[in-house]
Amino acid sequence: MSKKNDKAATTSAESDAGLKGKAYDKELNRLQIELSYLQAWVKKSGARIVIIFEGRDAAGKGGVIKRLTEKVSPRVFRVVALPAPGDREKSQIYMQRYFQHLPAGGEVVIFDRSWYNRPGVERVMGFCSEKKARRFLETTPRFEAALVESGILLLKYFLDVSEEEQEKRFRQRVEDPLRQWKLSPMDVESYNRWWDYTRAYDEMITATDTRHAPWWIVPSNDKKRARINCISHILKSIPYEHVPFDKPVFGKRQKRPDDFVSDPTPRNTVPEVLQTPS
Template sequence: MTDDLSTADPKLLDTIRREILDSYDEEIELGFEDDRLDSLDGGTESGLDRRFYFRELLRLQHELVRLQDWVQHKKLRVVVLFEGRDSAGKGGVIKRITQRLNPRVCRVAALPAPNERERTQWYFQRYIAHLPAGGEIVLFDRSWYNRAGVERVMGFCTETDVEEFFRSVPEFERMLVRSGIILLKYWFSITDEEQAMRFNMRITDPLKQWKLSPMDVESRRRWEDYTRAKEDMLTRTHIPEAPWWVVEAVDKKRARLNCISHLLEQIPYGEVEHPPVQLPDRVRHADYIRAPIPPEMHVPAKY
């Protein structure tokens, strides 16, 4: 391919243009999803210019790719915890962080409720298996802080268990940090009114109803219990080695940009030089004839 695109084949230029547009389509679709949900029940308007939001998000995602390269190059181990009430927007920011990253480098850990065997283990044991090796980033969509939140509020553990957790978690996190793990903890904060609105949107939208579990519904009734549990958790586990960072998340778009920008500022990174990639000439053999694919094996071309 020629280096001067002005003299390139128009068909090739059209192909390149389509590839670039396709690479942005996922984010545009996610943006449309947000707008559609907002329109269902008069959701909170961000007040951000749409072009500015996408431009900033793409810029930050470009920086995330640079951070990913640096983490791989330096064999860093990064753990980011995302906590908050149901519908606070944790999943939305995680989607935007991982969207353009290599899933072999940056992965999401979203653990289900513990099974019978796991309930008999040391509480932190099942989380340890998901910690990163060198050159990896792990995003916990909810974490060991379940014990201080949903488990405590819903009565899935005893107050003795909770007190033991609060004694253990600072030492556990200090141990992680001493071992060289970069640990970041984010709490996504929304108001009572905002959560009610988002729950109502989920009830209304058939594409989102699966997100509303019986536990979520019960959490609405226990808003104040969750508030007390959250305040206790932040007070007792906000340590210098692993402080909590609170993201104001009523405005989803601003929350995403603020969180990603802050995350990037917490890990010093630089440019990693990559050797230029040269595509080799394809080997061709005169005796090779491509076998035809039977028509019945083709997916019907409905579109």
């Protein structure tokens, strides 16, 4: 990202000094209730929504996506996090592997990294030629325009952190067994090639920030504030309405039949681990 956005990310975190726990929990709960209303509207209206999350490594994309989806149905909010392409996929049209994951009516598809791998990691690491990367930057605005014209609502977010904050998070991953799985060889390379990625991301955003599919930068030095800001923006960007909930009427539960006999076959029961307080 540019120096301007690096500065914005740092300034935001320093001036707000972190979002406090209770305030964060209260606001996150409110937003997740709104997401449940959004879900009901998406199902009823047949809306098709694509949300793209890109950004610096260790910028907190996973944390935003987790809070965005943890209280809604995975059949409506579908997360797509594709692995590296196989030999067959490498022989296809670049966008082909992403087509099959676009939403049908009543779906929200969340890309945890997306077709923007090409001008990002693929370009920086030499996994694609410079010619292919530039061709991507030229054609992608037309591709996204076609998606929007077809009725898909497309939202694009780039999470940004400072060099210092990224290094802090990488070192936390080294020391914490619960986070070590997050530290990949590509993360190490992104640490070493900070300015190569900065140039690539700057050019990517400049070339693909369009009126029909603009980029939204999420300063993420403060993870909690980034989650609240991003989810709030998503909700404000979608013209949803509260759909009345049709409360079900529960009938009378059937009585135990007089001839019912419990099966005496022994069952395997998971043993208790914690002692029950006396």
